[in-house]
Amino acid sequence: MRVLAAMSGGVDSAVAAARAVEAGHEVIGVHLALSATPGTLRTGARGCCSKEDAGDARRAADVLGIPFYVWDFADRFKEDVIDDFVAAYAAGETPNPCLRCNEKIKFSALADRAQALGFDAVVTGHYAQLSDGVLRRAVDADKDQSYVLAVLTAGQLSRAMFPIGDTPKPRIRDEAAERGLAVANKPDSHDICFIPSGDTRAFLGAKIGVRPGAVVDTDGKKLADHDGVHGFTIGQRKGLGLAGPAADGKPRYVTGIDPDSGTVRVGSAEDLxxxxxxxxxxxxxxxxxxxxxxxxxxxxxxxxxxxxxxxxxxxxxxxxxxxxxxxxxxxxxxxxxxxxxxxxxxxxxxxxxxxxxxxxxxxxxxxxxxxxxx
The missing domain is CATH 2.40.30.10 (Translation factors)
Incomplete structure (x- = not known):
């Protein structure tokens, strides 16, 4: 088959591409440029899609002997992932941007372009297994990504390949080293890729601005003021701006968020x-x-x-x-x-x-x- 390998610059996608080549497929590597102003270097394991990542992906493609391209999806990523993320928090919701990226970017925008160019499938380094259209958890439970892939339709799954889902992560790193891939020991990215600082509240505050509201208890009694519901999520215990625990000495958690009134309700663990x-x-x-x-x-x-x-x-x-x-x-x-x-x-x-x-x-x-x- 003629397949497009989405290469993020990390070890997982590099080994996935390598396995696709080894399986006899005609493989073309593509790195997605998802930021209009990518940083020159990432900070440790935070973030991704930097110039460093693009360079790592290119070097991996060279080792594998496959053609490599960089495709600019920055505008689509901003609209479908970043703007959606900000709007969801402004509405008092707690979105998962990885799900939206898989749904809208990697297996929609990218897959659609791949299909238009005559490719049969998109290969990624996700930890999940796929057989006869059935999506399953990865062998490595700690790295399993089936949850963030569950937004894919049957049609999208029919054009996807997850070559590394049957292998534990340590073995993937060993295999990368054996194949001469320089990313073998590259740290995994974590947190939200477009917030490399890791400070989600500051990122959202800059986008949404101050929208004052009140923190109240289960009886509606005002306990504190806040600058916006985007700073809270259900189950949150820290950073509530409260003087201390409840009268019974037990900790309080966010149990409800009303974006219209700006009210954040707190209660006990039982209320969650x-x-x-x-x-x-x-x-x-x-x-x-x-x-x-x-x-x-x-x-x-x-x-x-x-x-x-x-x-x-x-x-x-x-x-x-x-x-x-x-x-x-x-x-x-x-x-x-x-x-x-x-x-x-x-x-x-x-x-x-x-x-x-x-x-x-x-x-x-x-x-x-x-x-x-x-």
Whole structure:
């Protein structure tokens, strides 16, 4: 096959491209320029897509003996990922920009251009497994990225390749060294790629500005002032601007955010427990929604936040009834569903969380809307 290898400049994408070459595919390497003003050098492991990363990707392509190009996707990335991220926080949501980048950039904009140029698939260094259209968790549970790939449609998955998902990360580094790739020991990037400083609150404050509001307790009593709801997320404990813990001595957490009034509500750990999740924009990896309720495992964060559940497609979205409660579940996050079998590694679908409820699943029955919050 003729495949396009998305090369970020890191070890994972370099080895993925190498394996595609070794498998006999005609491989072309592409680095995505996602910033209009990329820094010359990254700071340690923070950020990515710098000039250094582009150079590392080019050198890896040279070692592999494949053609290499840099494609400018900065405008599309700003509109579909950065602007979306800022707007979501301004609306009191907690988005995951990696999901949006996969959905809108790597497997939409990039894949569409690749298809138009006659490529059969896009190869990436994501830690996930794909066989016969079925998306599964990676062998390396600590590096698994199936959660951030669950936004891909059946059509997008049919044109994707994840060559390294069957291998633990340490072995990927060993393989890179054996292949003579200089990125073998390059640190992994972490945090949000377009916020290399790691200071998300400062980044959002510069974009959104001051929008004063109040921090209140469960009774509506004002406890403090704040400069904007973008500085808070559900489950947050630190940086609340409070003088101390609650009267009972227990810590307080953000339990609700109202962007219209600018109100941030805080409460106890118990107040964070949710039993039902509403989600919109449901995506089913099989290409079609299930006919009725399905037993599954729901995951609400890239690593962790899982619970046995029953999910059902409803009006283009989905409703998830948890068998045990989850905490720190926020609007804007993704809920990803995995098949409830002994392996529990097959992705069924996903949706963007739009609301939660605190009525225990066993008591919800057909009255699933009782106790919902938005």
């Amino acid at each position: 427990r949710v039993w039902t999740i509403d989600a919109e924009r449901a995506i089913w990896t099989s290409g079609s929604a299930p006919d009725g309720p399905i037993e599954c495992v729901a995951q609400v964060r890239a690593h962790g936040g899982t619970a046995a559940a029953v999910a059902e497609a409803v009006d283009g979205g989905l409703v998830v009834r948890l068998r045990e409660p989850l905490t720190g579940v926020a609007r804007g996050q993704a809920v990803v569903l995995y098949r409830a079998d002994p392996l529990g590694d097959e992705v069924i679908g996903s949706g963007t969380i739009s609301g939660t409820g605190q009525v225990e699943a066993s008591r919800v029955g057909s009255e699933a809307n009782a106790g919902r919050t938005r």
